[in-house]
Amino acid sequence: MRNTNHVLLSSFFLIISFSLFAQKEDRPSYRNYFDRGAKAVGIQIGVAGGYPINSVTILDISNDSKDYGLLALPSYGWFVERNFLVGASAIIGFSNYSSFNDSYDYSTSPPSVTRYQYKGRSIDLGLAPFLRYYVPLGKRNVVSLFGQGSLPVFYSKSRNETTPNQINNWYSNQQGIKVIASLGLGVSVNGRLGSLEINGNNTGLYIGVQKYLTIKKK
Numbered sequence: 001m002r003n004t005n006h007v008l009l010s011s012f013f014l015i016i017s018f019s020l021f022a023q024k025e026d027r028p029s030y031r032n033y034f035d036r037g038a039k040a041v042g043i044q045i046g047v048a049g050g051y052p053i054n055s056v057t058i059l060d061i062s063n064d065s066k067d068y069g070l071l072a073l074p075s076y077g078w079f080v081e082r083n084f085l086v087g088a089s090a091i092i093g094f095s096n097y098s099s100f101n102d103s104y105d106y107s108t109s110p111p112s113v114t115r116y117q118y119k120g121r122s123i124d125l126g127l128a129p130f131l132r133y134y135v136p137l138g139k140r141n142v143v144s145l146f147g148q149g150s151l152p153v154f155y156s157k158s159r160n161e162t163t164p165n166q167i168n169n170w171y172s173n174q175q176g177i178k179v180i181a182s183l184g185l186g187v188s189v190n191g192r193l194g195s196l197e198i199n200g201n202n203t204g205l206y207i208g209v210q211k212y213l214t215i216k217k218k
Helices: 004-023
Strands: 039-049 058-061 066-081 084-105 112-137 143-150 153-164 170-179 182-191 194-201 204-213
Touching: 039 084, 039 194, 066 112, 066 204, 143 194, 182 204
Parallel strands: none
Antiparallel strands: 039 066, 039 204, 058 066, 066 084, 084 112, 112 143, 112 153, 143 182, 153 170, 182 194, 194 204
16 A cells, blocks of 8 residues: 555556557557457456555565565456456466564663564455446547456454564464455556456555457448
């Protein structure tokens, strides 16, 4: 969550850059990316969230903390009707958090110091079938809005603990199968090489790329 603002700014910049590139293409007035029978192959990266999917993509290394993780959702789908995509995403994620905090006891002279280490680990693995409907903006189909509903089913395991002086005095350990309903909105910038997209729902914020395998008309 610490890097969410940077991620949002980077995502906005990438979408604007891709949009400017796509608009320079010499192509017909409309590209049939979303026509019936076309396929879509892609991957999304979860950049913000934390619940109910515990994993998130993060990299924050400093003297007092070491946080890193990755949440990837490779996907495949097909258009059963124009603009209507049916597919599924795999859920593959892990996160590791570690930070230190010094506690001072001023009842002694000089004050005593106890260094606490807070550690957390999580793993998420599963499958998310989804339905997505695109609404192209404009006649050239460079930018499209979409709404998506999905039903993620995944195994989740997390462990959190506090360790003073290498002696474990508190921890929580949770694991199980989770099934949730997910609804969200997103925007897709489409070009000849593929598309760049960003979307958010009740499980987090995601950025990704898609490659459309369109049907060649005779």
